[in-house]
Amino acid sequence: MHINCTKDDLVYGVQIVNRAVSNKNTLPILSGILLKAEQNKLTFRATDLEIAIDCSLDVEVIEEGTIVVPGKYFSEMVKRLPSGLINLKNTDNFGLEVKYEQSELVINGHSSEEFPSLPEINGHMKGSIRQDLFKKMIKQVAIAASADESRPVFTGTLLDVVENQVIMVATDTHRLALREGIWEGALVPEKISVIIPTKTMLEVARISGDEEEPLLIEVGNNQVYFTAGNVSLISRLIEGQYPSYRQVIPESSKCKSKIRVRTKKLLETTERASLLVRDEIKERYSLIKLKVHDDILEIESHAPEIGRIYEEIPVFLEGEPTEIVFNSRYLMDALKAVDAEEIYLELIGPLSPGIIRTVENEEYIYLILPVRTS
Amino acid sequence: MHINCTKDDLVYGVQIVNRAVSNKNTLPILSGILLKAEQNKLTFRATDLEIAIDCSLDVEVIEEGTIVVPGKYFSEMVKRLPSGLINLKNTDNFGLEVKYEQSELVINGHSSEEFPSLPEINGHMKGSIRQDLFKKMIKQVAIAASADESRPVFTGTLLDVVENQVIMVATDTHRLALREGIWEGALVPEKISVIIPTKTMLEVARISGDEEEPLLIEVGNNQVYFTAGNVSLISRLIEGQYPSYRQVIPESSKCKSKIRVRTKKLLETTERASLLVRDEIKERYSLIKLKVHDDILEIESHAPEIGRIYEEIPVFLEGEPTEIVFNSRYLMDALKAVDAEEIYLELIGPLSPGIIRTVENEEYIYLILPVRTS
Known part of the structure; x- marks a missing residue:
């Protein structure tokens, strides 16, 4: 050359x-x-x-x-x-x-x-979506994927497409993130469900621009093919059966306490509480207790060897007073990804999962399992 | 409290x-x-x-x-x-x-x-110097100090004060940096020579501002005490005899080839050449050959397993054509620290040390020993 x-x-x-x-x-x-x-x-x-x-x-x-x-x-x-x-x-x-x-x-x-040649795509599905939208979906969902390679399915991100609706899901079985989006381009055929390595998704986010330009997606038997302008990315798919995520998410009607809170305020509090790491626990996380009553959210955390924290945040509460304990990291990840000034935290009780939704729309759902402390 | x-x-x-x-x-x-x-x-x-x-x-x-x-x-x-x-x-x-x-x-x-109490200072010498000047001196000199703890003297930076002149020196025996400065405040008594850990000096640079405010220095038997505004720093001194640095630096009159070159140009070339690292050598450095004749500086480097580089830079040469081989890292460190648009590179021959001086003034000297390749 x-x-x-x-x-x-x-x-x-x-x-x-x-x-x-x-x-x-x-x-x-x-x-x-x-x-x-x-x-x-x-x-x-x-x-x-x-x-x-x-x-x-x-x-x-x-x-x-x-x-x-x-x-x-x-x-x-x-x-x-x-x-x-x-x-x-x-x-x-x-x-x-x-x-x-x-x-x-x-x-x-x-x-x-x-140098290895690229696998050929036997395209089952072809479609396109706005790059800026897909990038945002990835950033909001990928955080919930697992890093544990012993259960490959959970290291992946599910891409579920039915007609012009696309749903992206990731879960490490302790929390689950779900984001809906709309296909811009034509989709042939009209239905597909594949598990893409989350590492691949993060690379797709990196090659995607912040504009409305189309990201072309082609799904084959074992591979997925992304094209953004002059850049292409080919990745293997993860084999296996993704869990039925719909069953995990409680219906809105079951919610007993609906808390409206400023995202930044709750994030800052959670970050302070997250510093109280329990060193004796292998995975290094801190437990954070949320207690809501009378439009006040009380947050408490405690690590005997380091210290303790108690904070109060003004909120709007619809429904019953309640309390719940979370792993602070799972809450922090959600609050960083949600990209909304205010969120709803929907609780059913101390032993049921908590749900975070944005106040403006319901395209994003983040579910966290509570920690039993007794 | x-x-x-x-x-x-x-x-x-x-x-x-x-x-x-x-x-x-x-x-x-x-x-x-x-x-x-x-x-x-x-x-x-x-x-x-x-x-x-x-x-x-x-x-x-x-x-x-x-x-x-x-x-x-x-x-x-x-x-x-x-x-x-x-x-x-x-x-x-x-x-x-x-x-x-x-x-x-x-x-x-x-x-x-x-909590340990601070050692008391038995002040032998007190004086002061501009913070911005001292900070710059440290940044230009500390680069030449050794990291090898087995020879503590070379991990230090020499501070030599005679009347109102201060000289700072560091060397790892492969290269030597020397910077002169002027005391601003009174100095009592008029002469001192101490070796300060280079790590301490870098911290002193960090607490010093970019203004003309005074940095107070007090030297005791085993400690040195720096005060910059509301911040104080106390450090031990390094014991031992510092080598006689004056004897190492050749007199200007011995210089046979005086090369005037743009600092940035030579730095960029040296950085490219420095990527040709010889992996077989434990300390991972590259050799760079400089050859000067007819107002052209030729730079060559070669690593059999990676590749080779050949560059030409226009220079002004006073004196004889010559050539010399350096460890590229030592040259790179000097060119980054020198803070001048143009430098003089003074050479005596392939087996004698090369000297870098700034064109504007002679307050800074950086000496590099050549590498024998035959």
């Missing part, structure tokens, strides 16, 4: 695909970035076999060709190149010559023949 | 003394911060027995007293308090009650009796 491009092109391309570069040493070629010059486009590609990311940019292609360069070194190097025009050319023996100003460097690379 | 202060007071005081809080578990009381209310002042103090930092603020003292609070928890907590007035009060049994808005928390603390 032989091309002319700019420093900014290289920095942009590398930064997009970098997250898919493998950190493991098991297959050395996967620590590289594939560069491919073809038809006036330079394509960057990296894969760790879980996900693959592709980014194509318009450049001046003098001669088509490919090479694999070491990912870490190449990304550090391009950041340090001077601004302006860069000339890239393959040398004999799998080197890449980089020329800039009066200078040049040569990077030892590898043949692209060793 | 019982006081009223603001959240900002607490955040400021904690942030100043936090660096002296011990991370080691050997003496649990040292992981605490001492709070002392006395004569309308709240004093924060922390020490790891190497250095101690004190910070005093004007607050409303209702009742004098002291307490030691856990450093890490207290500093995380005060950052999360709401803005505004905070009321602090000792409880029975060494607790600290913190009241704010309608809320309160209690932090379990310790008696201040267990």
Whole structure:
């Protein structure tokens, strides 16, 4: 290959695909970035076999060709190149010559023949959704996914599509987040339900812009394919049966105490309480007790070796006085993700799950199981 | 104790003394911060027995007293308090009650009796220097100090004062940095030479402002005492004989090749070359070859497993063509610290040390030993 491009092109391309570069040493070629010059486009590609990311940019292609360069070194190097025009050319023996100003460097690379090819998509479902919406949905839902690899289904995020409605769900069995959205583009066929690795979803959020541009989604038998502008991401799907989340969420009619509270106020209190970590407990979390009566929410937490905290927040209470104990981290995660000035906290009693909803709309639901303390 | 202060007071005081809080578990009381209310002042103090930092603020003292609070928890907590007035009060049994808005928390603390008292200064030398100047001197010199604790003298920074001239020196025996400065205040007596831990110096730079305010320095037998406004820092001195640095620096008259070069240009080139790290070498550094002739500086570096680089920079050369090989990190450190648009690189030959000076003045000298490659 032989091309002319700019420093900014290289920095942009590398930064997009970098997250898919493998950190493991098991297959050395996967620590590289594939560069491919073809038809006036330079394509960057990296894969760790879980996900693959592709980014194509318009450049001046003098001669088509490919090479694999070491990912870490190449990304550090391009950041340090001077601004302006860069000339890239393959040398004999799998080197890449980089020329800039009066200078040049040569990077030892590898043949692209060793680089794994991408799986082909046998598209079952094709559709599109606004990038800014999908990005927000991911940020609100992914927080509830589990990091425990021994139960793969819970490390994933469920994508449930029926006609033009999309539902995204994640749960680690202690809390559950659910967000609804609307398909913008056509959807063929009209129904699909897949579990996507949450790590993949976070990468999809990263390549998605804050604009209304469409994110194209294609779901195959074992893979899912996302395209946002000049960037594509392919990921495996997680096999297994996702739990029936509808049954877990109590109906609104069962709610006995509906508390309207300012999100920021409750978050700040929860953050202070969360510092009272019980070191004797392996997973390092603090318990927070919420008690509501007469339009006052009392919050208490206590760790014998550190200290205790007691706070009061003014709220609007519809229904009965009650109390409940949560893991403060689960509450904190929800309050950070909810993106609304006020929320409803709906409680049934000390032994039933609490539900957080936004006051403006019901597109987002976050459910937390209580902790039994007696 | 019982006081009223603001959240900002607490955040400021904690942030100043936090660096002296011990991370080691050997003496649990040292992981605490001492709070002392006395004569309308709240004093924060922390020490790891190497250095101690004190910070005093004007607050409303209702009742004098002291307490030691856990450093890490207290500093995380005060950052999360709401803005505004905070009321602090000792409880029975060494607790600290913190009241704010309608809320309160209690932090379990310790008696201040267990907290080590500060060593008394038997002042031999007292003087003062501008904070902004001293801060800059530290930043330019400390980079050359060694991290190798087996030779304590080289982990220190030499402070040499004769009449109104102060000289600061650090060296790890591979490179040496020297900076001259002027005392602003009176100096009694007129001569002193002490080795201060470089870690202490970096903390002194941190507590020094960017203004012309005086930094008071008092040197005792084993300690040094710095005062910048309401903050004091006490540190031990390093015992031992500092090498005679004057003999190491070649006289300007011996220089055979004087190269004038733009600092930024040479730094950027050196940074690119420094990425060619030789993994086989334990200390992970790259060798960079500088070759000068006809107002061109050629820079080359090569790591067989990664690649190679060749760059050219326009320079002004007075004297003979020559070449030299450096450890790129030592050159990079100097070029980052020098704070001048242009430098002189003075060379005697491939086997003699290279000297970097600023073009505007000669207050700063940075010497690098060459690497023999044959």
